[in-house]
Amino acid sequence: MPERFSINELLLPWVGRIRPYPPGKPIEEVERELGRTAIKLASNENPLGPSPKALAALHQHLSKIHLYPDGNGYYLRRRLAEIHQLEMAQIILGAGSTDLIELVARTFLTAGDEGITSESSFYIYRLAIDEVGANLVQTPLRDETFDLAALAHAITPRTKVIYIGNPNNPTGTLATAEEMDRFLSAVPPRVLVVLDEAYYDYVPRPDYSRSLEYVRQGRNVLVLRTFSKVHGLAGLRIGYGLGHPELMGALNRMRSPFNASRLAQAAALAALDDREHVARSVESNRQEMKFVTQELALLGVRYTPSAANFVLIDTGRDCEEDFVRLLREGIIVRPMKLYGFPTRLRVTIGVRPDNARFLEALKRIMAVPAATSR
Numbered sequence: 001m002p003e004r005f006s007i008n009e010l011l012l013p014w015v016g017r018i019r020p021y022p023p024g025k026p027i028e029e030v031e032r033e034l035g036r037t038a039i040k041l042a043s044n045e046n047p048l049g050p051s052p053k054a055l056a057a058l059h060q061h062l063s064k065i066h067l068y069p070d071g072n073g074y075y076l077r078r079r080l081a082e083i084h085q086l087e088m089a090q091i092i093l094g095a096g097s098t099d100l101i102e103l104v105a106r107t108f109l110t111a112g113d114e115g116i117t118s119e120s121s122f123y124i125y126r127l128a129i130d131e132v133g134a135n136l137v138q139t140p141l142r143d144e145t146f147d148l149a150a151l152a153h154a155i156t157p158r159t160k161v162i163y164i165g166n167p168n169n170p171t172g173t174l175a176t177a178e179e180m181d182r183f184l185s186a187v188p189p190r191v192l193v194v195l196d197e198a199y200y201d202y203v204p205r206p207d208y209s210r211s212l213e214y215v216r217q218g219r220n221v222l223v224l225r226t227f228s229k230v231h232g233l234a235g236l237r238i239g240y241g242l243g244h245p246e247l248m249g250a251l252n253r254m255r256s257p258f259n260a261s262r263l264a265q266a267a268a269l270a271a272l273d274d275r276e277h278v279a280r281s282v283e284s285n286r287q288e289m290k291f292v293t294q295e296l297a298l299l300g301v302r303y304t305p306s307a308a309n310f311v312l313i314d315t316g317r318d319c320e321e322d323f324v325r326l327l328r329e330g331i332i333v334r335p336m337k338l339y340g341f342p343t344r345l346r347v348t349i350g351v352r353p354d355n356a357r358f359l360e361a362l363k364r365i366m367a368v369p370a371a372t373s374r
């Protein structure tokens with residue numbers, strides 16, 4: 001018998017402390033357990049589904065999946081460059097934007113360096129910083145949104161990267177272009193600011209984001225966008241980053257060469273030009289957000305006004321318990337304890353029948369006293 005040994009002996013010291021990302025519960029799993037159909041309002045996906053043009057492109061490319069993808073993503077990057085009026089050298093593709101969030105940390109951070117983000121923001125920012133053994137610095141939210149002044153204040157000579165979600169997940173709150181301008185002018189140019197705009201297309205406000213101007217001005221920013229949300233391609237894993245060619249050169253050294261799959265590139269290229277699907281998705285979200293929040297108000301459930309395709313609600317009770325109660329009704333939402341909100345649930349805005357089913361279920365569970373209310 002070989003001598004028994006623990007793999008932990010090989011583990012990098014900080015890896016042992018990492019808590020893996022808890023994804024939304026898969027709908028298939030819930031349906032299996034319940035023996036009936038469920039709805040998933042947990043991962044901010046597009047309830048209208050993928051762009052039909054993307055589906056057609058996928059069919060066309062299926063017979064080519066024995067071939068590796070173009071590791072440079074030529075056609076997709078070229079189209080993205082045209083649309084954003086940037087050079088191709090300013091664009092990088094990722095297996096979702098999470099891939100790029102982690103790529104930034106792998107490229108720029110190591111033990112002894114600092115990465116800053118906010119508490120109660122997208123969990124992958126802190127995970128990316130933790131994964132490389134760098135120091136995670138988190139500032140509290142202010143008025144439920146990123147406190148940009150606190151972020152700027154937290155910068156030290158060891159700070160290399162700042163991650164900002166705009167709109168923020170899970171609160172759905174926003175920093176305006178003016179606030180971001182002010183923040184960037186307070187950040188030393190040596191610090192890379194990652195502006196994660198995963199929900200860009202949903203934002204209804206004209207004073208939102210001049211991020212592309214920052215890229216054109218050659219500032220030290222990486223703007224992240226994704227095909228997972230409004231384009232409805234979350235299952236394919238494709239997103240992109242926009243920044244200075246030198247930044248892209250650095251990131252490309254560490255990027256896994258085939259991180260954007262053949263099918264993902266083809267579908268994304270088609271989805272980009274399906275403006276009708278984007279417009280329909282945005283409009284559906286606008287109407288349904290209004291419906292859901294009006295009904296929440298009638299129910300007396302507090303919520304944070306959101307600029308994205310989800311809403312953070314506060315039932316005032318233990319969110320894990322309410323999550324399980326809703327699950328039993330076949331509705332998957334996201335409990336927010338891990339994000340520092342022990343009484344809140346994040347709920348993706350769905351289509352009307354799903355939203356109505358969620359609201360009915362919420363009404364029922366709220367009528368039953370909580371086991372452990374806070």
Ligand SMILES: Cc1ncc(COP(=O)(O)O)c(C=O)c1O
Nearest residue numbers: 096097098165169198226228239
């Ligand atoms: C702020 C934010 N950034 C990035 C992502 C992940 O996007 P992707 O699917 O492109 O990795 C999400 C998904 O929920 C998100 O909320």
